[in-house]
Amino acid sequence: MTADAISQQLCVTCGLCCNGVIFRDVELRASDDLARLKTLGLPIKKTGKKIRFAQPCAALECSLCKIYAERPSYCREFECVLLRSTIEGNTEPAAALRIIRTTQKRAAKVIRLLRELGDENEHLSLSKRFKQVTKQFDTGHLTGESAGVYGDLTIAVHELNLILSSAFYPGSES
Ligand code: SF4
Ligand code: SF4
Structure with a gap:
């Protein structure tokens, strides 16, 4: 199988480097056309x-990059x-696909627990969401049953x- 075919097979199923699970944001470079990317x-x-843009990426749709042909250089x-x-x-x-599915299940569990704790900031990366919830816990806003859910989280x-x-x-780092 060619590198392109492998990339097609894995990345189309995955999307973890675009959906806020692996990264919080993507840094742009001098070679990127900022005006065009904004458009x-x-x-x-x-x-x-x-200069950056936050993840989950606005250009991601069902694990596919809507601006693939014009995506930034880091991507x-x-x-x-x-x-x-x-x-x-x-x-x-x-085996790679199995690892991707296992990771997606683990990320889905984190998202479910965040929601149980009242966090619905789906536009933020998982690491930012976890940080915010941890702050609530540290400042005593999560008590009783919520504290147990925070432990699971x-x-x-x-x-x-x-x-x-x-x-x-x-x-x-999430
Ligand atoms: S994290 Fe997923 S989408 Fe990103 S390069 Fe790896 S396999 Fe492809
Ligand atoms: S621009 Fe495309 S490749 Fe880059 S993070 Fe967004 S969806 Fe992923």
Whole structure:
């Protein structure tokens, strides 16, 4: 199978590097056409010296990039560890797909628990949502039954981070 065919098979099923599970945002570079990317719907912001847009990405639709042909340079260059390993023949495509599905299930569990705690900020990355809920817990806003759910959430986030950092992106952190 060619690298393109493997990428098609895995990435179309996955979307984890675009949907706010692995990354909080994407940094743009001097070579990117900012005006054009804004026109295409990316909510680009300048923070300090960096220009970025937040994830979950506004251009993502059902694990597909709506602006694929014109996507930013970082997006073009990014390959997660799992994709690279599959392209190099060190991981079978079927095994890679199983890892993707397991990760999606773990992310779905984190989202379910966040919702149970009243967090419905679906437009934010999982790491930001978890941070916000943790702040509520630390300031005593979560008590009783919610504290138990928060405990389950911390375990679910830990399990998600384990698979993200081992299989996808060593620097990832939800
Ligand atoms: S995380 Fe990896 S497999 Fe998933 S969409 Fe991104 S590059 Fe593809
Ligand atoms: S622009 Fe496309 S490839 Fe880049 S983060 Fe958004 S959906 Fe993913």
